[in-house]
Amino acid sequence: MTDHKMNTNRASIPHTVWPAESLPRLEREAADALGITLYELMQRAGLAAFTLARETYPASRRWLILCGTGNNGGDGYVVARLAQAAGIEVSLMALESEKPLPEEAQAARDAWLDAGGTIHAPDAAWPEGIEVIIDGLLGTGLRSAAREGIAALIEHANRHPAPVVALDIPSGLLAQTGATPGAVINAALTITFIALKPGLLTGKARDVVGALHHHALGLEGWLAGQEAPYNRFDDAQLADWLKPRRPTSNKGDHGKLLIIGGDHGTAGAIRMTGEAALRAGAGLVRILTRSDNIVPILAARPELMVQELTPQVLDDNLEWADVVVVGPGLGQQKWGKQALHKVENFRKPMLWDADALNLLAINPDKRHNRLLTPHPGEAARLLNTSVAEIESDRLLSAQRLVKQYGGTVVLKGAGTVIASHEGSLGIVDAGNAGMASGGMGDVLSGIIGALLAQQLPLYEAASAGCVAHGVAADKIAARQGTRGMLATDLFSTLVRVVNPDVIDPDHD
The missing domain is CATH 3.40.50.10260 (YjeF N-terminal domain)
Known part of the structure; x- marks a missing residue:
């Protein structure tokens, strides 16, 4: 099976x-x-x-x-x-x-x-x-x-x-x-x-x-x-979430997304998040990271804007951004902690992932403009419990996370659960075992961040992003199987998935 x-x-x-x-x-x-x-x-x-x-x-x-x-x-x-x-x-x-x-x-x-x-x-x-x-x-x-x-x-x-x-x-x-x-x-x-x-x-x-x-x-x-009371989300709903663009739209109409992370040795994580955001339709994507990551990221994807993360640069970019994604490759040292401390007060939509979640578990707070994307291990740390307890009731775990931290929560895994503080709850019916590889979460953060930048509300952006992520992986699995799938394999297929009004010539 x-x-x-x-x-x-x-x-x-x-x-x-x-x-x-x-x-x-x-x-x-x-x-x-x-x-x-x-x-x-x-x-x-x-x-x-x-x-x-x-x-x-x-x-x-x-x-x-x-x-x-x-x-x-x-x-x-x-x-x-x-x-x-x-x-x-x-x-x-x-x-x-x-x-x-x-x-x-x-x-x-x-x-x-x-x-x-x-x-x-x-x-x-x-x-x-x-x-x-x-x-x-x-x-x-x-x-x-x-x-x-x-x-x-x-x-x-x-x-x-x-x-x-x-x-x-x-x-x-x-x-x-x-x-x-x-x-x-x-x-x-x-x-x-x-x-x-x-x-x-x-x-x-x-x-x-x-x-x-x-x-x-x-x-x-x-x-x-x-x-x-619950919903099942799959590719049939993508066209409802992702409408065709106006012919006269410009890059400013599709959002300014700021992505923060990429400590020493993790340039790949932040680069994948950035490219995923571009592929999912964000108008402008700027990355703040370590200085030694700038050249490799620009060489890999020149459409990204990349700057060194310093306190002043961060302040300026928080003023510029419509949406913030923080956490991929952020680390848990002073550099990452200081950045997250400034991001905490951002009043527009933001997504926290990876080390931002681990730091949040240490200093918890509750914010309704925030979207959290934990895997079961991160969820266990956020709720001070075990992975087994999280997995024993994934719906309840997602609801507990929302109750404690506010906003919208994406509890990743087979049958990703999405819960919001307004009471909405859905299960994502897309994705496969090929996604059990490094970098998939970084790509998901970029996709959801891009949809937030395109003005989807938190719960809808999370739902559409998780479905697009899973459907792209399913199309790849149908062509080549699940073993050996890479996070970056999703990019070319993702472009087709987030344009559901376009007929796919491959019918895959």
């Missing part, structure tokens, strides 16, 4: 995302509003899953269905009955519980038995020749690691060569956070029902979800009238 595979079905995935805890209420209210029963919704879910599995694996003739003790298991019983009716040889294993099944799941179980189906114990021997496994063990209500018996089934399924189709969510993946506290199904594909859950997009999701599909079960119209 690859990230590129994850993105192959995104056109039909909604841009609205709902908290896991709201899903039962959402389902009940939709059913009531439309005059249908929850059992009818279960029938629709089972049919959608069966249809997808049959279309994806048309030659398969032997399926194994794994059913849990909740409504996820009920979906599995429906799939089993439909598959058997279609002439597929079905084996079904079900977990047992002292508690009765939910009403809808019990009805689905009875229908399976009435159709001549058989239920095997979870410790029974697996039949030979299984070609597809349907995962209906655990649903979106899971809050902790799967218990031992279920974990054994999950691990058996992962060892088996047959592809796994997960119903609603891979068993063991937490629907709200994308965390995997214990054993988790490694699905080839996942079909999620009604609403999109955040845990399918962030955390460990990309490792286990496979190709993501969505089916609203006929509730599309009703859902369209509801206001979801």
Whole structure:
């Protein structure tokens, strides 16, 4: 499974995302509003899953269905009955519980038995020749690691060569956070029902979800009238953020961006930030850095303006700039600290990254004109906690950062989370493992800084910048794969991405 595979079905995935805890209420209210029963919704879910599995694996003739003790298991019983009716040889294993099944799941179980189906114990021997496994063990209500018996089934399924189709969510993946506290199904594909859950997009999701599909079960119209608290961002929204330029516009119309950083030995970081800003459309980009970085940066990219960072030069340029980006290669010594101290009082939009974040963790403050772009390690320092704690709930971590530091926060990683002090929260559905290399964060800072300079508000600039960054990397991965991707590889592709009104002749 690859990230590129994850993105192959995104056109039909909604841009609205709902908290896991709201899903039962959402389902009940939709059913009531439309005059249908929850059992009818279960029938629709089972049919959608069966249809997808049959279309994806048309030659398969032997399926194994794994059913849990909740409504996820009920979906599995429906799939089993439909598959058997279609002439597929079905084996079904079900977990047992002292508690009765939910009403809808019990009805689905009875229908399976009435159709001549058989239920095997979870410790029974697996039949030979299984070609597809349907995962209906655990649903979106899971809050902790799967218990031992279920974990054994999950691990058996992962060892088996047959592809796994997960119903609603891979068993063991937490629907709200994308965390995997214990054993988790490694699905080839996942079909999620009604609403999109955040845990399918962030955390460990990309490792286990496979190709993501969505089916609203006929509730599309009703859902369209509801206001979801989260958003999914992808390339489909770039044209909304990045409008064509007026033919008579000039460089001054597209912003004056000041970038500060590049201590000894880090000229590359600040140069990448500067070029990324130019490639993302900033009108004028000026870099303040160490004197020995000036010639190399100008030689690499003469369109940049570069000066030595001194107190007076900094004061003058803070007056000149529309937007400031500070942190790439800044270091944590006196030189960087003094510069950051002056930048703190800048009243226009600013972005803090890298060592600016590490220094902020030492002397925290709260500002609403500031955008922070931490990776999980920097986020852990900012919140005085561990990386594991940050990654256990990325949405909550981003919200905590905003509460403490203000402004807008970009919590980077697979499924980047963006949160604002106004309460907006989105998950970026773009990017791939090739971006796990040095300099990618410097490039992102330049892109977002450029969009701020072009007068996008903090949250929109962060959202558009992260999507453009990820989409550029996805286009490169589609051409050459993920291993060996460099941050500077993004530049030529980025130009096309930030001009969504232009038809791409390569169609990549």
